[in-house]
Every structure is written in structure tokens, then in C-alpha cells.
Amino acid sequence: MDQNGSFSPGTADNSSADSxxxxxxxxxxxxxxxxxxxxxxxxxxxxxxxxxxxxxxxxENIHIRTVECLGNxxxxxSAAILRDGCWSYVFGDLTVSSxxxxxxxxxxxxxxxxxxxxxRGRPDSLKRGLVARIPPLDLLKD
Numbered sequence: 001m002d003q004n005g006s007f008s009p010g011t012a013d014n015s016s017a018d019s020x021x022x023x024x025x026x027x028x029x030x031x032x033x034x035x036x037x038x039x040x041x042x043x044x045x046x047x048x049x050x051x052x053x054x055x056x057x058x059x060e061n062i063h064i065r066t067v068e069c070l071g072n073x074x075x076x077x078s079a080a081i082l083r084d085g086c087w088s089y090v091f092g093d094l095t096v097s098s099x100x101x102x103x104x105x106x107x108x109x110x111x112x113x114x115x116x117x118x119x120r121g122r123p124d125s126l127k128r129g130l131v132a133r134i135p136p137l138d139l140l141k142d
Contacts, residue, residue, distance in 0.1 A: 024084030025110045031066035033077045052099030086115035091129040
């Protein structure tokens with residue numbers, strides 16, 4: 001967050017460990033998301049989710065980043081999990097304490113052999129909260 005209290009898109013927060021991150025896995029948290037009341041109070045619920053995610057990833061090699069807006073406001077707290085060359089996932093309806101679920105999903109994704117987050121073992125919040133699955137550009141035929 002800058003001095004004016006706003007976020008820069010793509011702000012790097014944390015590589016949760018000093019060594020290499022898990023194979024290209026990044027969790028992106030929308031830090032500008034508001035809570036269910038729509039409050040403008042700071043820290044915003046998205047900032048709290050980002051912090052919870054960083055704490056959950058403290059012993060893992062997973063990149064955690066924030067962005068100003070994922071444009072998923074109707075589904076409130078939102079995050080995405082990306083992996084190089086694989087499908088990307090966007091989740092909504094998260095809570096400020098969903099950080100551990102995001103890290104569990106990221107670890108499942110990192111060890112996936114088919115480039116998808118497996119359904120089995122995925123936390124319920126990532127099953128119910130799935131908003132979109134976006135293909136990697138190199139998979140598109142047009």
C-alpha cells in the first residue's frame with residue numbers, strides 16, 4: 001500500500017521462503033476486497049486475507065502477491081491461483097481466514113501432473129467458491 005492508502009496493481013508481497021517457489025505457483029489476493037458490510041475501513045478484509053495467506057505460507061515456497069482488484073466484487077473476498085503453463089483459477093466467497101485453504105490449493109496445484117487443481121483434497125471453500133478456470137494461452141487453437 002502506498003502513502004495514500006491505495007494499492008498498486010501487481011504489488012509483490014512475499015515469496016514465502018527465500019529459496020525457489022513451488023513450480024511456478026502464485027497466489028494472488030485481491031487486497032481491496034471489502035467485507036460483507038461493504039465497509040471502507042482499513043485494513044480491508046482483502047488485506048486481512050492476504051496477511052492470513054502469507055502466514056499460512058510461511059513454511060512453504062509459494063509466491064503470495066496482491067492486486068488492487070480482481071473485479072469479482074459480487075463474490076466478495078477473492079483470490080486466484082496461477083501456475084506457469086497451466087490453467088488459472090479464480091475463487092470468491094472467501095473469508096479473512098481462508099489463507100490456509102488457498103495454500104492447500106496451491107500445494108495441490110504444484111504437485112498436479114495434469115496442470116489442474118484436483119477436486120479431491122481441495123478445501124470446500126475452493127470447491128464452492130470457484131468463479132472461473134482460465135486456460136493458458138498456449139492451449140488456445142485460434
